[in-house]
Amino acid sequence: MPPLARTVSNTRESVHLPSRQAELLAETDVLVVGGGASGIGAAIGAADAGARVILAERYGFMGGCATAALVMPLMSYHTQHPEPRKAGAETLFPTDHGASNGPVISGVLARLVDRLVARGGALPPSPETGYVVPFDPEVFIRVALELLDEAGVDYLLHSVASGVTGGQSVNGVVFETKSGAVAIRSGVTVDCTGDADIAAFAGSRYVIGRDRDGAAGPMTLMFRMVGFDRERFMAYVRAHPDQWFGVHGLWDLMREATLRGDLDLQREDILFFGTPHPGEVSINCTRVTGVVGTDVCDLTYAEREGRRQMEHVARFLRRYVPGFHDAYVVQSGATIGVRGSRRIVGDYTLTADDVLEARKFDDVVGRGAYPIDIHNPQGPGTLLRRLPPDEAYDIPLRCLLPAGIDNLCVAGKCISATYEAHSSIRAAPICVATGQAAGVCAALAAREAITPRAVEVSSIQQELTRQGADVRGIA
Numbered sequence: 001m002p003p004l005a006r007t008v009s010n011t012r013e014s015v016h017l018p019s020r021q022a023e024l025l026a027e028t029d030v031l032v033v034g035g036g037a038s039g040i041g042a043a044i045g046a047a048d049a050g051a052r053v054i055l056a057e058r059y060g061f062m063g064g065c066a067t068a069a070l071v072m073p074l075m076s077y078h079t080q081h082p083e084p085r086k087a088g089a090e091t092l093f094p095t096d097h098g099a100s101n102g103p104v105i106s107g108v109l110a111r112l113v114d115r116l117v118a119r120g121g122a123l124p125p126s127p128e129t130g131y132v133v134p135f136d137p138e139v140f141i142r143v144a145l146e147l148l149d150e151a152g153v154d155y156l157l158h159s160v161a162s163g164v165t166g167g168q169s170v171n172g173v174v175f176e177t178k179s180g181a182v183a184i185r186s187g188v189t190v191d192c193t194g195d196a197d198i199a200a201f202a203g204s205r206y207v208i209g210r211d212r213d214g215a216a217g218p219m220t221l222m223f224r225m226v227g228f229d230r231e232r233f234m235a236y237v238r239a240h241p242d243q244w245f246g247v248h249g250l251w252d253l254m255r256e257a258t259l260r261g262d263l264d265l266q267r268e269d270i271l272f273f274g275t276p277h278p279g280e281v282s283i284n285c286t287r288v289t290g291v292v293g294t295d296v297c298d299l300t301y302a303e304r305e306g307r308r309q310m311e312h313v314a315r316f317l318r319r320y321v322p323g324f325h326d327a328y329v330v331q332s333g334a335t336i337g338v339r340g341s342r343r344i345v346g347d348y349t350l351t352a353d354d355v356l357e358a359r360k361f362d363d364v365v366g367r368g369a370y371p372i373d374i375h376n377p378q379g380p381g382t383l384l385r386r387l388p389p390d391e392a393y394d395i396p397l398r399c400l401l402p403a404g405i406d407n408l409c410v411a412g413k414c415i416s417a418t419y420e421a422h423s424s425i426r427a428a429p430i431c432v433a434t435g436q437a438a439g440v441c442a443a444l445a446a447r448e449a450i451t452p453r454a455v456e457v458s459s460i461q462q463e464l465t466r467q468g469a470d471v472r473g474i475a
């Protein structure tokens, strides 16, 4: 195979762009940019709070990582039981989430999960099957549109945000579209782009990667295999409990395949997730390091490298792993999954201690119980650190407000958090929760014609509670 080009960039020059006009397409109270987990939460939260809402998305469908990148299970949004379930247990699949005292996120997330389950597109969390929620991304796409329609949200697809109007006091966003440049004027904007694009356009400070060297989390191309024999695979899992930790496993077989030159990967184990369909498995295993999700050359390299690794893994599974003999790749992500790129510097930055000590804040607008889960940005290894049993941490409103920027809230995986805390808050259910909180905050600010920072936090908490969200204690 020819060596992969890491970049097509071969000059350091720039070109001058002429100034131009954009069609003013619409005016709205709340503009949400990005239709992933957080954008869905934000748009529904804002609409339920009475705002006129437009949700703009660059792809032709909603879901972001959950659909475009095929990140098919929702990680647990329940408290952790003191005794994590051991590998090979009689669950749907090996899973590291044992019993729980209940969910710590409800609201829009509960609506989403209930509807997915009702459509046959997800398995509900339960003590029998565990608290990771596997879902079908096709059903997710349709359900997301249904929920947005029911909430009265307008949406615009195929629209890539490329700038803001109003500078640090954002009053609109410019989009590149097939119709040319269009602008939407907004009372308040919610940045749910996952990369904090809007905040960056407005001049917000941000950080990327870890403090000591800026290394960002690895990217992963997710894929689904079908024609898979679950019974044979589970028999193998049960017979080799020493080969599993939760959903991670297959160490010996992977070592053997690597020694024989049949596998060339930057990680030592494979994460398997069941799906709602018995003959299907979702695989989280490719690992592309040294790349940043806001660099187009890195993204180009990562897509190519992710597909090369996927081919290796699929071949390895077919040759070495019971149950996979006749399995084949039916779909890979339309885009590689980016765990994290920009994180805004907000009025408060959530830390690993806040997460691990399950800290509480007066301005709580969402909660999380998912562990610190750091995928090594430079090679093999994953660090998992859990919260105390039956505990959850608070996410303060201040993490959603970019310092020095007005009329803008940020939600999802790019809120203000350290590299370590980010590895917990990026779980999709928590992104829905911060989205809903940001949407409510934006709606209340737009209604009063004030900046989000000036909204009374108690009124946001009251509205979130009215919407069924959980801001104070186990739901």
Ligand SMILES: Cc1cc2nc3c(=O)[nH]c(=O)nc-3n(C[C@H](O)[C@H](O)[C@H](O)COP(=O)(O)OP(=O)(O)OC[C@H]3O[C@@H](n4cnc5c(N)ncnc54)[C@H](O)[C@@H]3O)c2cc1C
Pocket (backbone or CB within 6 Å): 033, 034, 035, 036, 037, 038, 039, 056, 057, 058, 059, 062, 063, 064, 065, 066, 069, 071, 072, 073, 074, 075, 076, 159, 160, 161, 162, 192, 193, 194, 195, 197, 219, 220, 221, 222, 284, 336, 337, 338, 339, 411, 412, 413, 414, 426, 427, 428, 429, 431
């Ligand atoms: C490989 C991988 C595995 C993961 N595993 C799990 C897991 O098993 N379970 C779990 O719960 N979480 C998992 N996560 C984390 C979780 O999936 C994401 O952090 C979460 O879904 C992010 O939601 P978000 O809304 O913040 O961002 P995204 O899902 O990235 O959504 C951002 C949206 O904004 C759009 N957008 C971006 N830029 C623009 C722009 N300029 N203009 C217009 N639209 C734009 C994008 O198209 C996208 O739809 C994983 C993440 C990755 C990458």
